[in-house]
Amino acid sequence: MTSTTSSTTWLNHPILRPSKSEREKSSSLAPPKSPSNNSRLKTGLKTILLIVHGQKIKAKKGRRELQIVRDEAKKYSIECLIEKETSCEGDCINIVRDYVSGGTPTKPDAIFVLGGDGTLREAVQGYVEGRKIKPLMENEKHVPIMALPCGTGNNFARDLKCFSIQDCFRLACEKGEARDMDAVEIESLDEDKKKKKTTMSINVVTWGLIRDAAETAEKLRFLGPIRYDLAGFYQILKNKSNVASLTVETPSSQMKGSCTNEEFLMLCAQNTRCCGRGFHFTPLAKLDDGLIDVVVAKKCGLMKTVALFDDLKAPKNGAHVEKDDVFYIQCKSLKIDTGDREGLVGVDGEVTLKTPVKLNCLRGAFCTFV
Helix, strand or coil, X not given: CCCCXXXXXXCCEECCCCCHHHHHHCCCCCCCCCCCCCCEECCCCCEEEEEECCCHHHCHHHHHHHHHHHHHXXXXXXXXXXXXXXXXXXXXXXXXXXXXXXXXXXXXXXXXXXXXXXXXXXXXXXXXXXXHHCCCCCCCCCCCEEEEECCCCCXXXXXXXXXXXXXXXXXXXXXXXXEEEEEXXXXXXXXXXXXXXXXXXXXXXXXXXXXXXXXHHHHCHHHHHHHHHHHHHHHHHHCCCEEEEEEEEEHHHCEEEEEEEEEEEEEEEECCCCECCCECCCCCCCCXXXXXXXXXXXXXXXXXXXXXXXXXXXXXXXXXXXXCCEEEEEECEEEEECCCCCCEEEECCCEEXXXXXXXXXXXXXXXXXX
């Protein structure tokens, strides 16, 4: 049974019910004076490591975007643009880890990622792994990682109001302010369920209907943006049962709660405010507050489920969090366990892991220009 102490809490964590006005006013970053960020100026970029998604630049649009990056680098007098093209999944992780851990003689002033949230996720994972090999020295700062919004989702860049490559270069080369960002570390088991493995997320971890819909949407990519709506409706009609045991914890506030074998519609655990096609699943999420924003929806009827997804879109932009069947909380860690049942979670729309999984927020895991 769910450990709920009152109608204002769920799993011993306060339920967030932001109004439309509060959702619209919410910022993706903590206040500048908050100790949850570490803002500073980074000026005089001379060397940039550019990670290029190999499949993307095979298309005409991708080649055009790469040329825009080159033109912007020339415009801002970047002396050295080191272009590294990925050839397969995980390649970006290896490239960034090699540069960060000292495997190459060149030390870039910044790392730019030409791709979407999935490529940025790999860059951050490579950075975190590299820092475990070669930790930051005293007074040494993170090398900023900048997401160039050239993918399908671009939700991380959207939260920073970066809608073009030019926006990113203006932030990095003109404003030059870098701030520490959070990432979510996901612990799971390999295919044989014998060895532990770690996966990073910078956008969203999904389970239930929303994960299944994302998988279906990927197969319908040829239909364009409408594929998200079609995939969601298809999964709603399937009416799949999703049963799990959840544990959430926030040690700093001495809060911990759990539920056992309960049926849900879906779960979203996010670092960003949006996921998918800009859907406002967690409208109060901040990129640098040290917390994971979690939205859980209880299983409900067909019409209620359809209405819930309509609430995600404009002009309502996240009105689902006002519904009684939806619980919106913030926590430091989250565990999802489906027991003997097959349970799959999606990571940033590209990686699929089997349950059980444990999510931990890594505060200040990397930094980016803001």
